[in-house]
Amino acid sequence: MKKFMLLLLFCHVASPVLHSLKYFYTGSSQVPNFPEFVSVGLVDDVEFDHYDSNTQRNEPKQDWMEKVTADEAGYWDRQTQILQGSQQVFKGNIETVKKRFNQTGGVHIAQMMYGCEWDDETGATNGFNQQGYDGEDWISFDLKTLTWIAPTPQAVITKHKWEREAGRNEYWKNYLTQECIDWLKKYVDYGRSTLLRTELPSVSLLQKTPSSPVTCHASGFYPNKIMLFWRRDGEELHEDVDHGEILHNHDGTFQKSVDLDVSSVKAEDWGRYSCVFQLSGVNEDNVTKLDPKVIKTNRAPDSPSEFPTGAVVGAVVGLLVLVAICIAGVIFWKRRNNGFQRAKTSDSSDGSASSVEAAPLK
Structure with a gap:
């Protein structure tokens, strides 16, 4: 079912x-x-x-x-x-x-x-x-x-x-x-x-604790026809990766995150990994190297790097609006070929309106 x-x-x-x-x-x-x-x-x-x-x-x-x-x-x-x-x-x-x-x-x-x-x-x-x-x-x-x-x-x-x-x-x-x-x-x-505009995102790397997954967070892009993924040595990764859903921001743009489990990645191998953002209609990829120096975290209170609260607040506001x-x-x-009940066959639409009147079950 x-x-x-x-x-x-x-x-x-x-x-x-x-x-x-x-x-x-x-x-x-x-x-x-x-x-x-x-x-x-x-x-x-x-x-x-x-x-x-x-x-x-x-x-x-x-x-x-x-x-x-x-x-x-x-x-x-x-x-x-x-x-x-x-x-x-x-x-x-x-x-x-x-x-x-x-x-x-x-x-x-x-x-x-x-x-x-x-x-x-x-x-x-x-x-x-x-x-x-x-x-x-x-x-x-x-x-x-x-x-x-x-x-x-x-x-x-x-x-x-x-x-x-x-x-x-x-x-x-x-x-x-x-x-x-x-x-x-x-x-x-x-x-x-x-609907046909193009907006590029800001991309950040986030990590709560040293043992937590590294999150690649892209926010502010439009349209939502995108690919966001981790790759190693130029090849897309499918294991140890967790994809989030695309969500609305309050300003009409979108955001998406993808997590990478780095618990088994050796420190010397981090340079082999990168997060890639691809937007429909834009030929150049946005590539962010997995570098500890650019990761934003909240694990050190006095650290200059911290989670991007602006993006988080924007996401919350966007969700409330939606x-x-x-x-x-x-x-x-769950499947993409979605649908719903529908309308009367005789008089539900005469070409002057785009929605349809629902059909009674009796």
Whole structure:
């Protein structure tokens, strides 16, 4: 059983030209001080719109999204109407699934993630659509076979129902391969000054104690299409290395760390090791030699070298800013081919709005 993993917007994209459009819907039941329904839209892993049941309004999160009304008059009103419909659908779906699991009260979460990817160099595209309940996969759409996959017996009823409905699979095929891609291209064009920019990081070596791993910490880079790794004698290391996730900073850039276990490395061999940072679109690597003289540590109170508190504070602030997004349903599957539940086939979208209304389970 594949499980959801709540991550603070870790989004590492392997291809240097791979763009993505993702929508995350989260419906909740009996969660204190939390909206009943939240929707977050991400383009290239940057939040560009937001809706929740408290405000009852879909709103832009980036200045460049104001451009959409020039091409699509009434865009925000239509998006709001779609999400208000999904809010009601999610409320009913939670009750339906609770009955399937013989549940009564308690806290429950229903989630939906859908969207598409586009490689602007090769033209290759991909689409995904998946639904979850209480942290577990519920149902997903297989774009290749145009069928629904139900990993749990309680979802088989939904699978059969949706596969019997005429036009549903064709609708999803059209949306994921055409309409979603069209909107993704528009959004990338609107935000190109932000989404297509390049910022290089500062790279530091950190170590808590002489016996601790040495952490190579890169912060302030954009985009998040990067490689950060340790190598020895010019060869990438895979053993004794622990990779951290890519995290957001409060200023919209990213940070990442990779640890090297040096407990078995002889002092005379330290010079053979180096940390390498590679950023998509930049030909020159950032290489930092494993040198005790440049390692920042907090083990000596009077030492001029210490942990970069600015980066740490920035990371904490960034995480706090993103908590709203994470709680709002930015819940990713362990595998990269993620997805979520999806929408009505008849009237969920007419081409004038990019999100989709969720489909009832009954």
